[in-house]
Amino acid sequence: MKMPLPRSLRSQITASVALLVVFVVGFAGLVIVDRIDHRDRADVDRQLVARASKVREDADKIVSQGDGADDSGRDDYGGLLAGSQSLVRLVSGDKVIAQRGDEPTIGIPIPTSDGLSTIESGGQSWRSLVQRIDDTSSERMQVLQDLSPIDQRRIDNTRIVAAVAVVSTVVAAGGVWLITRFILQPLQRLRRGAQRVRSADTFQELPTVSRPQEVADLSASLNRMLAQLQTSMNATRRFTADAGHELRTPLTTIGMYLETLQRNPHLATDHRQEALNAMVIEHQRITTLLEGLQILARGDAGALPPRSKVDLPALAGEAIRHAQHRHPATVYSMSAGSGSFPRVEGWPAGLRIAVDNLLNNAALHGRHPHGHVHLALEWDSSFVYISVTDDGPGIPADQREAVKERFARGARPRSKGSGLGLALVQQQAELHGGTLMLGDAPVGGLRAMLTVQLHPLPTTSRRRSAPTQT
Known part of the structure; x- marks a missing residue:
């Protein structure tokens, strides 16, 4: 169903600006959120690569310690990774032989391929980097980082953008609504002036507007149009008045002769001819008069080739x-x-x-x-x-x-x-x-x-x- 547009120009301008603001702010904000999220995930990948280099150097020690500390009671990886939502695993075949870090609540599947990947498990997202410890060994290491903080940051940033877009739209709409009240005042003056125009007025003119330029041009064009219409109307009125005044005498004369001929059907031939000649003269006078009046009226109205x-x-x-x-x-x-x-x-x-x-x-x-x-x-x-x-x-x-x-x-x-x-x-x-x-x-x-x-x-x-x- 097609949504109706607001009727007033002020409402249309306000609605258009509001839509433009929400689109621009929302689009720009989402682009920024996406760039921040992309940067955060790139940082995670760099951290995984650095951590993988450290794990490769100490792979033998991690294997020898298993899932706990060494004989001295020190655990370089467990203490380092604890609370960081990170996990390091050494995998041999389809078994995990050692792991350090935060234990996930739901088991993470054994990787089947090397390289970077994103793992979805139990509603959690993990970024995984799998590399072989060396070219001759079949053992692989897997470094994982929980992506929940990054996902939550993206959600929070999106909400901030939405809130900023809404607030910006409301502020912009309110500002435009107030500003257009002053901008459209010249149009309101023209409207009120047009409402006062009456066909019986001898002089009609809309208020003169100096700015903005578009409204000033409209005011000048409308006043020129009114002047032309008034000139044409005055010419028509003058033509009607002049024609009525000047045609009265010859028409009265013709009427008198016609009445004479009607009342005297046996009028002498010479008197009848005299009356007919007089009516012909009056007819020519009427024709000449009308032609002259028409020419004057066209000139007064500006109807010129x-x-x-x-x-x-x-x-x-x-x-x-x-x-x-x-x-x-x-x-x-x-x-x-x-x-x-x-x-x-x-x-x-x-x-x-x-x-x-x-x-x-x-x-x-x-x-x-x-x-x-x-x-x-x-x-x-x-x-x-x-x-x-x-x-x-x-x-x-x-x-x-x-x-x-x-x-x-x-x-x-x-x-x-x-x-x-x-x-x-x-x-x-x-x-x-x-x-x-x-x-x-x-x-x-x-x-x-x-x-x-x-x-x-x-x-x-x-x-x-x-x-x-x-």
Whole structure:
């Protein structure tokens, strides 16, 4: 059965550190215990070899003494080995002819082979070394050492390691539990800030966190995401409000004409045609208005395609040709300076919308009939300047900023436009790092200058203001 993980990050970190500590401390401790045990057993083997050398030198005396002391009452081996849990035996064939040391409680079997070995007998472990006394003799000596103290030492050391691992784990878990409380405070701040976010709020921002770096990056990313969502939501709200406000009049007009036609099925043909023509005009006005609002909403929300290199002279020339068809009574001209014109890095569709609206406004608000509209292209090391001049009455200086607003038509509008033309141009200017400036034309009309950056600034940089030209 799969064990469930703790739900909180704090618990997961604490549990992970606890598992890591118990593994590292336990593994390191067991390695140390194993090395100590290996060293102890190697020491036993060295002692057995040294003792075997002594036994080989005095083998005759041990045999002559048998299992007791010599005539003088002295027992070199019995007294030396007593209490050391060691045993020395001389073996001939399958019989023990002499032995010295601590007598085992259970008999130890006769060795069948020479060399070092470990003997298990009666629940006790003995380390045994068997060697022949000399090359010509059939007698063998066996030196044994009880391994119980070494086994017990290994058990005791293992218990110490287990206790240290448990204590280390508890201390580490407690420390991590307290430390993570402070480390995770920035995340708690972000969580509380996120809980306060409401869709109805006009300004939403999570708390700014400076450290740790990962949480600071998360805070910055979330705030950027919130800013984008707020921009998109505000654009949607503005689009809805503007559309509702501006569509009310043409829809009301169309409704009145439809009601008139419905109530008067035998209306005269010329009056019926007049009503239909009026509804067609209002329908076109609605379509134009919706297209402009959609463009503004996409720009406000930042829903823009990737930038590309734009040939402005070619774009402006194509816009003039289309404007000439729309306004045949207006004369259009264009100049693009001398030399090779640089390409602008921007959105071709957006720049075309801006130029089209400047040309349309100049034709609609310029001199009628046979007005003249001139488009000029200039550039320097940073900006491209698109200026459109007409020979109409112009716009008073105190109204020039106001007419850039959405649905603004000036004090004395000369056409039934939507009031979005200059607002669209202003938006494209801002999206391309420039401005829209309105001034006096040399021939007395209006001069509208759109500035566009040649190379866009990084998104993290502050937008550079376009220079002012007169």
